[in-house]
Amino acid sequence: MPELPEAETIVRGLRPALVGRTISATRVVHPDVLRESAGGFARQVEGREIRDVGRRGKNVVMGLSGDRVLAVNLGMTGRLLPSAGFVGDSDAARHPAVRFGLDDGETLVFDDTRRFGTVECLSDEEWRGRSDRMGPEPLDPTHTAEDLWTGLRASRSPVRSWLLDQRRIAGVGNIYANEALFLAGVHPARRARSVTRDEAVALLAALRKVLEEAIEAGGTTLRDYRDATGGEGRYARQLLVYGRDGEPCVRCGGEVRRSVFGGRSAFHCLACQPRRRGRR
DNA sequence: AGTGTATCCTGCAGGC
DNA sequence: TGCCTGCAGGATACAC
Structure with a gap:
């Protein structure tokens, strides 16, 4: 599904609902979108504040407190749906894979019908290595x-x-x-x-x-x-x-x-x- | 190095 | 209605 424009659109929509929020709870419905155990993942993200929401290539990237990064690859059918500001069809989250509870009582759902997407919590350094292996951003004006x-x-x-x-x-x-x-x-x-x-x-x-x-x-x-x-x-x-x-x-x-x-x-x-x- | 193939999954459209 | 096949915004691992 999502390529750069879709990831960018999602990021712009998520940013106001998420920046400054703390992830207070995690519920993993489908562990196959993770690259580690559900328990390990929950320990990595819970209690951390979302400092920024950005994009690299097709990935939605959230900077967390404590030098961690929450990286979401949407695969073919992945969606990120925050309860705050959500006005679409209430059936949009029919295949929840991971639910995040936030400190303001709202939630963020990673929904993915085919589950080709991934949700990973990495250290800043791991993420930097990942990003360095990706090519340039086509919209970056320094790329000629x-x-x-x-x-x-x-x-x-x-x-x-x-x-x-x-x-x-x-x-x-x-x-x-x-x-x-x-x-x-x-x-x-x-x-x-x-x-x-x-x-x-x-x-x-x-x-x-x-x-x-x-x-x-x-x-x-x-x-x-x-x-x-x-x-x-x-x-x-x-x-x-x-x-x-x-x-x-x-x-x-x-x-x-x-x-x-x-x-x-x-x-x-x-x-x-x-x-x-x-x-x- | 490049390329074809299979794999992970679910859902939908079209043909019969 | 049902059953079948093929197809889908992605990514990776494998054999040749």
């Missing part, structure tokens, strides 16, 4: 098209696979990778190293445009994604190629085609994103 091009040139893997690799660039998932490649006119299966400097410039601009517009729209809800109020993201209606197999390209009227590689669906316009260059 030249940096992107340098990374792409070093890899023979398909450019779509390259974009999905969190060690190379953080926060990009299948929806926004496909959308950005469409805007940049780059075929998703092309080797990363075949991307030209000009195309890298276009690709970074496209990534930023898509990610920023998706954040503005509150993310993309296809099925499961919900923001911190239980509401849906509105970007799905703006998708240009993702999920549009067989439909006409919005730009040229050509055909949008679905293909599968790297175990996942890719979508591209047959005319706007030629497999080999020579046009565009």
Whole structure:
């Protein structure tokens, strides 16, 4: 489910309800979202104050008192639903995995239908190591098209696979990778190293445009994604190629085609994103 | 190094 | 209605 824009939307919604709160209780319903025992996890987080709520890539990251970090990877269907400020459908938490009780009497629920998500309490140092192994943030202005091009040139893997690799660039998932490649006119299966400097410039601009517009729209809800109020993201209606197999390209009227590689669906316009260059 | 495949799970849509 | 297959915003481990 959630990629960078969805995680960002959740973070913005959670921040006012959580910053300054102390976690007073923990109830683990599904220990398989943890990476340690439920008891060990509870001892790590209980009694700690939530100092800040942020994002790294697709992860929601809460800084806790005592040099600890609560890191949540939402997987495909993860949701973070605070009771404070929650106005969405009351059925939004149908698959609670972990519930946190807060000192103001409110709760925070990590709900995850498929339980591919993870909730971990790490030391600052462990988290730093984790973050250091992730690629740059695409919206970070200090990350340049030249940096992107340098990374792409070093890899023979398909450019779509390259974009999905969190060690190379953080926060990009299948929806926004496909959308950005469409805007940049780059075929998703092309080797990363075949991307030209000009195309890298276009690709970074496209990534930023898509990610920023998706954040503005509150993310993309296809099925499961919900923001911190239980509401849906509105970007799905703006998708240009993702999920549009067989439909006409919005730009040229050509055909949008679905293909599968790297175990996942890719979508591209047959005319706007030629497999080999020579046009565009 | 890259790539295909399987795995962790549940739910939903479509075909018959 | 039921049963089956395929598919899903992710991440990882494995064999080749």
